[in-house]
Amino acid sequence: MYESLVNFVDYCNCITIVASRVNELRERRTLDDEGIRELLESDDESLAEELFRHAREVAVGQFGPVVWLRALIEWSNVCRNDCYYCGIRRSNRALPRYSLTRDEILSCCDQAWRLGLRTFVLQGGENPPAAEKLAETVAEMRASWPEAAISLSLGELPGETYALLRRSGANRYLLRHETAKPALYARLHPAGMRLENRLACLHHLRALGFKTGMGMMVGSPYQTTDDLIADIRLMEEFRPEMIGLGPFIPQHDTPFRDIPAGSASTTLRLYAILRLMLPQAWIPATTALATLRPDGRTAGILAGANVIMPNFTPASRRSAYALYEGKARPGAEAAETLNQLKQELDTIGYHV
Numbered sequence: 001m002y003e004s005l006v007n008f009v010d011y012c013n014c015i016t017i018v019a020s021r022v023n024e025l026r027e028r029r030t031l032d033d034e035g036i037r038e039l040l041e042s043d044d045e046s047l048a049e050e051l052f053r054h055a056r057e058v059a060v061g062q063f064g065p066v067v068w069l070r071a072l073i074e075w076s077n078v079c080r081n082d083c084y085y086c087g088i089r090r091s092n093r094a095l096p097r098y099s100l101t102r103d104e105i106l107s108c109c110d111q112a113w114r115l116g117l118r119t120f121v122l123q124g125g126e127n128p129p130a131a132e133k134l135a136e137t138v139a140e141m142r143a144s145w146p147e148a149a150i151s152l153s154l155g156e157l158p159g160e161t162y163a164l165l166r167r168s169g170a171n172r173y174l175l176r177h178e179t180a181k182p183a184l185y186a187r188l189h190p191a192g193m194r195l196e197n198r199l200a201c202l203h204h205l206r207a208l209g210f211k212t213g214m215g216m217m218v219g220s221p222y223q224t225t226d227d228l229i230a231d232i233r234l235m236e237e238f239r240p241e242m243i244g245l246g247p248f249i250p251q252h253d254t255p256f257r258d259i260p261a262g263s264a265s266t267t268l269r270l271y272a273i274l275r276l277m278l279p280q281a282w283i284p285a286t287t288a289l290a291t292l293r294p295d296g297r298t299a300g301i302l303a304g305a306n307v308i309m310p311n312f313t314p315a316s317r318r319s320a321y322a323l324y325e326g327k328a329r330p331g332a333e334a335a336e337t338l339n340q341l342k343q344e345l346d347t348i349g350y351h352v
């Protein structure tokens with residue numbers, strides 16, 4: 001009896017401490033490492049809900065109950081790299097390779113614009129010569145839709161190619177850093193890929209005037225809570241305008257095929273923590289999260305995310321953009337189900 005009472009008091013004290021961490025994070029927009037660890041690792045779901053509530057309030061205070069839609073166009077699955085976690089890595093011979101033509105890209109943009117989307121996101125493997133050529137299409141996109149935001153995610157490119165893409169009219173660039181720790185970076189990527197190059201690219205992109213995004217997988221192989229705290233510190237310092245993060249999901253043609261997926265709960269907590277640290281950031285509720293749990297998009301919005309990226313890639317190509325297992329499924333991601341997505345958001349009190 002006495003022992004259970006002591007346990008109960010310890011439990012209450014623990015809850016109180018963690019709840020005060022949430023308040024401190026919201027008020028000061030930062031928190032010490034131990035506080036972040038508690039928010040990431042606490043197994044009390046009611047505390048996670050409290051964290052999400054605060055993040056949601058901050059997001060709604062910044063943007064209103066609004067979710068921003070970005071039209072995702074997976075323009076090519078050709079990549080020169082061999083990242084161990086990625087389904088479109090160079091060594092995956094099982095994958096049919098494609099690159100969308102100029103006409104296909106413009107057609108995707110046209111469809112998205114007609115449906116009311118005002119941001120186009122061109123995402124693809126790292127392929128510098130193709131990226132240079134893509135600048136011509138970006139210039140056409142800019143001429144056809146002067147008011148649209150054009151966001152790119154094409155990996156590490158030469159500085160002159162970034163500059164060309166910027167001059168052609170692109171104004172946002174997402175380059176996930178994947179981890180702030182060089183040692184972990186080396187376990188996720190083959191020799192020759194270096195974290196310092198990636199960070200130099202991010203600084204260069206920002207200097208060129210791109211709104212810049214970074215982020216990482218959650219629960220990637222070998223990742224610890226300390227690694228996630230280092231990621232948070234890196235983003236706290238760099239202050240990206242966009243944050244792209246989702247759970248690691250294994251893909252069957254990669255060396256990490258047998259490693260379990262990352263945690264949806266930890267991903268949601270990171271959305272919330274980063275919302276409280278960087279209230280103005282664009283944080284997508286990612287496709288990877290929606291792959292892991294069916295309500296991933298709305299759960300992400302309720303944890304402080306404020307962006308969803310419906311997929312406008314032609315349906316015939318989507319299965320070949322197999323970054324991870326289960327991704328290329330139809331459903332709320334597809335443009336044709338945009339209305340369904342709006343209804344889902346309506347049920348939680350948000351609109352686009």
Ligand code: SF4
Nearest residue numbers: 079081083086089125
């Ligand atoms: S993560 Fe990016 S750079 Fe790495 S293999 Fe995949 S597409 Fe290429």
